[in-house]
Amino acid sequence: xxxxxxxxxxxxxxxxxxxKVVSAHMSERRKFYITTAISYPNGRPHMGHAYEDxxxxxxxxxxxxxxxxxFFMTGTDEHGLKIAQAARTNGQTPRDFVDGxxxxxxDMTQKLNxxxxxxxxxxxxxxxxxxxxxxxxxxAKGDIYLDRYEGWYSVRDEAYYDESELIEEEGxxxxxxxTPVEWTVEESxxxxxxxxxxxxxxxxxxxxxxxxxxxRRNEMAQFVKGGLRDLSISRTSFDWGxxxxxxxxxxxxxxxxxxxxxxTGVGYPDEGYKARWPAxxxxxxxxxxxxxxxxxxxxxxxxxxxxxxHVFGHGFVLNKGAKMSKSLxxxxxxxxxxxxxxxxxxxxxxxxxxxxxxxxxxxxxxxVTRTNADLANSFGNLAQRTLSLxxxxxxxxxxxxxxHDEMDTQLVRQIDTSINDFKRLFDEFNLSLAVExxxxxxxxxxxYIDTAEPWKLKKTDPERMKAVLATLFVAIRDxxxxxxxxxxxxxDKLLDQMGIAPExxxxxxxxxxxxxxxHVESGFVLSQPQGVFPRYAEPEVAA
Numbered sequence: 001x002x003x004x005x006x007x008x009x010x011x012x013x014x015x016x017x018x019x020k021v022v023s024a025h026m027s028e029r030r031k032f033y034i035t036t037a038i039s040y041p042n043g044r045p046h047m048g049h050a051y052e053d054x055x056x057x058x059x060x061x062x063x064x065x066x067x068x069x070x071f072f073m074t075g076t077d078e079h080g081l082k083i084a085q086a087a088r089t090n091g092q093t094p095r096d097f098v099d100g101x102x103x104x105x106x107d108m109t110q111k112l113n114x115x116x117x118x119x120x121x122x123x124x125x126x127x128x129x130x131x132x133x134x135x136x137x138x139x140a141k142g143d144i145y146l147d148r149y150e151g152w153y154s155v156r157d158e159a160y161y162d163e164s165e166l167i168e169e170e171g172x173x174x175x176x177x178x179t180p181v182e183w184t185v186e187e188s189x190x191x192x193x194x195x196x197x198x199x200x201x202x203x204x205x206x207x208x209x210x211x212x213x214x215x216r217r218n219e220m221a222q223f224v225k226g227g228l229r230d231l232s233i234s235r236t237s238f239d240w241g242x243x244x245x246x247x248x249x250x251x252x253x254x255x256x257x258x259x260x261x262x263x264t265g266v267g268y269p270d271e272g273y274k275a276r277w278p279a280x281x282x283x284x285x286x287x288x289x290x291x292x293x294x295x296x297x298x299x300x301x302x303x304x305x306x307x308x309x310h311v312f313g314h315g316f317v318l319n320k321g322a323k324m325s326k327s328l329x330x331x332x333x334x335x336x337x338x339x340x341x342x343x344x345x346x347x348x349x350x351x352x353x354x355x356x357x358x359x360x361x362x363x364x365x366x367x368v369t370r371t372n373a374d375l376a377n378s379f380g381n382l383a384q385r386t387l388s389l390x391x392x393x394x395x396x397x398x399x400x401x402x403x404h405d406e407m408d409t410q411l412v413r414q415i416d417t418s419i420n421d422f423k424r425l426f427d428e429f430n431l432s433l434a435v436e437x438x439x440x441x442x443x444x445x446x447x448y449i450d451t452a453e454p455w456k457l458k459k460t461d462p463e464r465m466k467a468v469l470a471t472l473f474v475a476i477r478d479x480x481x482x483x484x485x486x487x488x489x490x491x492d493k494l495l496d497q498m499g500i501a502p503e504x505x506x507x508x509x510x511x512x513x514x515x516x517x518x519h520v521e522s523g524f525v526l527s528q529p530q531g532v533f534p535r536y537a538e539p540e541v542a543a
Contacts, residue, residue, distance in 0.1 A: 032071070033266065034059060034063070034070070034279070034280055035073045035265070035279055035281075035282050035283065037282065037284040037288055038258060040077050040082070040083075040158075041098055041101035041105055042082050042083055042101070044333065045105055045108045046334065047332060047337075047362075048317055050112060050337075051317045051350050051354065055314060055351060056283040057072070057115055058347070059281070059283070059426070059429070060072035060485075061115060062426045065507050066423070071266070072116045073117065073119075073261075075118070075265075076098070076101075076119075076122070077122050077254070077261070078121055078122045079241040079242065079258075080257075081237070083240060094240045102121060107335070112346075112347070113344075113488055113489055115488070120261050122242075126264055127260070127261060128242050128243075130269060131252060131257050131264070132242065134256075134303050137302070137303035138191065138303055139245075141302045144190065144192075145189065145192070146188075147190050148187055149184065149185065149186055149187070149190075152181040154177070154179045154182075156179040159175070159291075160231070161181060166181060177287060186235065188233070188250075189233055190232055191230060191233045191256075194227075194230050196228070196301055196302070197228045200297060200298065203307070204220065210297075210309075210310065210311065211289065212312045213312075213313070216313040220290065220294060231295065234253060235250070235252075239251055241254060242257045255291050256295075256299065259291065259296045259299065262279055268305075278308050278309055279308040280310065281309065281310040281311070281312055281429075282310070282311045282312070283314065284312070292311045293313075312429055313357070316359045317350065317359075319362065334346070341536060343489065344489055345367070345375060348374070348375060348435075349362065349366070349367045349370050349371060351432060352435045355432045356430065357429070368536045372536055374439060375487070376536075378442050378443065379439075379483075380531060380534075381446075382442060382446050382472075382476065384531050385449065386473060390469050390473065391527070391528055396525040396527060397526075398519060398524060399467075401463070402463045402467035402468075407451070407452065408468070411444060411471060411475065412471075415444065415479065418438060418441030419479070422438045423507065425437060438482055441482075445479070448472070470516070473516075474515075476498070477498055481495070481505050481506070481507070482507075490532050490533060493530075497529055499522075500519075
C-alpha cells in the first residue's frame, strides 16, 4: 500500500510488515452484470426509484474500482393495463404517454449521476423479439396452455392474487399491498408454475444466497411451500403489450414481458448474450421480490436459460417514518431534493443511513445533520486543512523525506483496515456499514492531524511536518478513491485538485507502493485548494 511505502521512505527504512487482505478481484478481470428493476412510468419518479438507482450505481462503480468488467442496466417497463389507463386519462396514446414519462426517468439518471451502460425500454423492437422467443421456448417445453382465467387482479400492482392473500378494509377487498383488486374473467394462456414448486425450493436450499437478504429468502420459501398455482400470462381485455406469438388478440402478462428485459439488454436471443449472462445481481424493491425470485427463475428454467446469481430485495425509503403517499401529502420528488442538498449529499445520506435490505427513513433534519457532520466537517475539513497546509508551507510542492514516527505507521495500519473492511462489506451488499467503516478512517485521520499539529511544526520540527503532511495527503487520496462509488462527483473534484490521474483512481492504485514517489517526481504542484463539501445553511426567512 502506498501509505506503508511512504512511511518507510520518510524514515529511510524497509517497508513495515503489515498484514494486508488483498481482494481476489485484484488479480482477475471478471464480468459483472447488475440491474435495477425497470421502473413503471405511469407517474413521475419518486424517492424509491432514486434510492434503487443510487444504491445500484454505487455497487456498479465499486466493481469497476476493483477491476471488474461491469455492465449496468436500468430502464422502464412500458406496457400493461395501468399504462393504458393512465394514457387514456391524460388524453394520449400509450406510446406518447410513455415517451413523455420515460423522459423524466432518463432525466433522473442524469441528474443523480447514474453510470448505467444501458437504459432499456420495453417498447424497443429488440425487446419484442426477446420476449417472444422466450415464450416460444416455454411453449416448446409444454409449459403454456390455453384456459379461462377467473380471479382477483390488481391493476396498480399488475398482479394476480389468490383469495387467501386478500385483506378486507371497510368492505373492500385489497391486495397484500393494500391496492384495490377486481374480479377478472377472460380467456388466457397459463404458465405451469405449479410444475416448478419443488425445483424452486431446491434452488433456495442449494443456493441460499440466491435471494438476499436472508429474510426475503425465508418469506419466499414459505410462500412456495404453501403451494403454487399456474399463472395467467396473457390478457385479451386490452392491447397495450407484446403480442403473444400465433395468438391474435392476446398480449403478454406485463411481468413476463418486463422480467425478460434483463435478457434483452445483453442481446438475447442472439447467442452472444451468454458473454454477459447470467446476471450477477438484480437489485429490486422488496415489493417485487415474488416476481423476481419465483416467476422469473421458473420462466428461465422452462426456457432452459441459466438463472441469475442473486436477487437483492431492498427496503422502502420512508418520509419521517411514514410511507410516501399522495393522500398524506408527503411525496417529495428526488430531483428537488438533489437541488436542495446536492446530488452527492443525497447519495451519501441514502447509502449511509438506509441499511441496505431494510426500510429507512429520511427527513430534512437528518440529511442536513449527516452531510454537514460527515462530509463538510469531518472529511471536507480534513482535506481542506491538509491541502491548505501543503500549499501555504511548500508552495504546493508535495513534501518528501522528513522524519518518520511510529504514529504514521499506526495510521497506515488503521486506514488499511478501514479500506479493506469497506471492500469486504460492499462485496456482501452491506453498503451502510461499509460507509461507516470508511468514516472511521476519516475520524482516525482527524485524530492524527489534531495530535500531530503540523501547523506548529514548521518552526519546531520542519522535517516532521513533511512526514505528517505527506502521510495525510496519501491517506486522503486513498479514502477519496474508496468512497468515490458513493459520492463520485465530489471525489473526482478532490482527486483532480490532488493531481490524481483518472487511471490512478482504483483499488489497485491504492495498493501501488510506488505511487507517491512517482507523483512527487512528476513535479506536480498543488494549486490553492478549493472546498468540495460546503456546509448546508438554512435559507434565510424574509422578515
